[in-house]
Structures are given as C-alpha cells and as structure tokens.
Amino acid sequence: MSRRIFAGMHAGAAVQPPDISDHPVAEAVAALNEFQPEALLGYPTNIALLAAEQQAGRLRISPTVVGTGSEVQTADHAERIHDAWGVRPGTPTSPPRRVRWPSAVRSASACTSPRTW
Template identity: 50%
Template sequence: MGDRPGLPPMEETVAALNRFQPRLLVGYASALKPLAAEQRAGRPHISPEGVMSASEVLTLRTAAELEAAWGSTPFDAYAATETAGIVSPCPYRNRHVYEDLLIVEPIDQ
C-alpha cells in the first residue's frame, strides 16, 4: 500500500473499519483516496451513507474516486485546526464562508 509514516498498516485500518461499520466516513482527501482504492478492490466491507473530505483540497479526480468507491458525491468542507469549519459548498457548486463562525481577513490582493 505504500509508506504511511506514523500510521498503522492499511490492513489494520481496513479491519477496524469493518468492525466499526461507520455510517459517515470523514477524513483528509489524502487519507480517503487510498481507502477508496481499497474499497474498490473489495477489502473493506463498509457502506457509509456519506463521505466527507475535510481540511485538504479535494480535487475533482479524487472526488470521482471516492464517489466510485462509495456511490455518493463526497461533501467537501474546508477547515483548519485553528477554527474548524471555514467554507463548504452548496448544491449550486458555489462555496460559502461560515461568516457567523469566523472573520476572514484578506492580507494581499
């Protein structure tokens, strides 16, 4: 599965997910992508009702891979450790800032 410094082997992650059977799968795009490949290979036996990518950029290609693995379009939220949620998309493919939760301060043009 490749090198995953500081993380358990993918087999352990898959086994833990199979035991837990999550209804919602939330993670970084970089963590969800290899898990989606495992799902397409038939190793995890999970059927989450939804998948949410948070904090990292979710590319169109990775979003398509997640959708192929779990059958639904992933929800993409941009967040940071310092403030949690910052932005999320709407059904019209726009992104909306959580203005009631934070102040956005542009620092250059």
C-alpha cells in the same frame, strides 16, 4: 483528522470508533470492516486511499455520508470516492447534496454518533 478533534467528537459516545490515523492500511481496513461506519470524515487523500481498498474488495463498508477537509479535494479524489460508495463527498465549502443523512448524523448530537469515523 487530528487526534484532538477525533477525541472531542467522540467523547461520551457509547461505542468508540477506531482511531486509525497512524496505522498501516491493512489494520485500518480491518478496523473499519469491524466497525461499519455510517459516515467517513477525513483528509481527501486518505479517504481516496480507502476508496481504492473498497474497490479492491478488501474494505467492505457502506457509508452514506463522506466528508473531506484540511486539504484540497481534487476531481480524482471525488471520482474515486463516488465510484467506491456512490456518494458525492462533501467539503467544508461544499457539503454533500441530496444525501439521505443517517439518523446518527441528522441531529445536533452527530459528533457523538457511535458510527461516525
């Protein structure tokens, strides 16, 4: 996610999510473990990398919504993400279905949710 979009989504949020866009994986994992996001949004390759960290036991989060965009989400990306968190990742053209949306992302104010990364 670009810094500009990230900043716009979280402007005014009581708790600011970590900006891990250009940090080493180990630092990103530590920040996400501390933050415990309800939702993950990002490039499919980055989210798949985080899924591998989850499966290796270094990342310990439980998002109920995962969304990808800005590049093609391959079947391998989708499978890795599903295997890691048990959710089917959505894309702008194919949103996740049968998802129990967390209260933070159910309303129109989802963009200011303190637990969306």
